[in-house]
Amino acid sequence: MKHSQEPLLIIGNKNYSSWSLRAWLLLKAFDIDFDEQLIELLHPSSKKILDEHAPTGKVPVLVYGQGDDKVTVWDTLAIAIHANDYLTDIDIWTGLSKSDADTTDDNSHRINSVYCQSIVAEMHSGLMGIRSEMPMNIRATANIQPSGECLSDIARIEDIFADCLKSRSTDSYLFGQFTAADAFFAPVILRLQTYADASGIKLQPMTKQYCDAMLNNPHIQTWRNAALTETRIIEEDEAGQIVSLVGALAE
Template identity: 40%
Template sequence: MKLIIGDKNYSSWSMRPWLLLKHFGIPFDEVLIPLNEANTKAAITEHAPSGKVPCLVADDGSSVWDSLAICETLAECFPQHAMWPRDPVVRAQARSVSAEMHSGFGDLRSNMWMNIRASFPGKGAAPGALADVARIDALWRDCLERHGGPFLFGEFGIADAMYAPVVMRFNTWQPALSKASAAYAQRVTAQPAVHAWIDDALRETHRVSVYDTCA
């Protein structure tokens, strides 16, 4: 399999399926296409009909794009790994919180974008972004209380991979978090697959100026 991704420093969508593949030890080849360049869309479209990353290309040449769709496909293809919780009721909750991340939190995305190399403490604090932070904090606390941690549904899975880029945002922008959510963010950051992604991001030399500055 091949996973087509963008810059690890910036591409929150790419991070999610990459983490699952790495965490569960599933072999794949990585194809990284720098973002915001003149040929970026054309290069991605060679693999992904959407022209967006990420995209998973199977051995037979078929493609799956969109991070959540890729995660669902991986869960189906590798059922020996509990990417979703085994219990159907808990699995439904995990799907719900993952879909909420996938489709929501637009103000957070706009005001606190992912830039792992940057540090913007206290900035990006628009009212809508702070409301999104509060909702995420409450969601994390609820999952941790219900399922006992150390991750949202016990062991690291799709739901945690979906929120890992949010953890990267929180590390950069440093909004106020509850004690439980801050501890969860630290655990996610310390996960070997997440740590590997961060290390790669810090070594990247390609820069996208619009994401490297904050007024």
């Protein structure tokens, strides 16, 4: 969807910033034109841009317009809701065009929409074990010793994937079409790629199938390729014993 001024999405380091990936991927997936500005996480050089645009001092933040008409949207869930309301003709909860969704009486669309919203909210507010013990680190393969909380989170995530995918094709997204749920769980897929095999965590076949589908998504590949060119190491976002590295730091 075109606008008089392209929205600007301010994001952090692509190797580490899972919340930035969620917002960036959602805008890409739903054909929303935007400019991006990457800042260095936890670095003094980022202070000026964050002070100007981000009320919480965190990324991602989406801004467009000038003066009294300036729109500022912070927090990934708020960005998703705003994008759905104002920036795209596709319903992000079902992956269908809004005109198609509005003219159908098929109750499955409503059920899928509510389910999608629920698991997005669950990801946004919970699953702290996997998020704290498996920070996104795209360039690395690393071994960790996962806690019971982390393993419980992985089991819950696998249950979600299995429930969504049980009647779908082998290369499907969670609801068939790409939805906000896929954007919100994308960093989980990259976390599992970094830590699961190296840590002896056995994943269900359907989880591996969905991971493959997501890793083949061209937007995720674009993000990953950019992440692999980064060279900054942020110790706060490094976890476990590094087994191997790919990208610029491996050379």
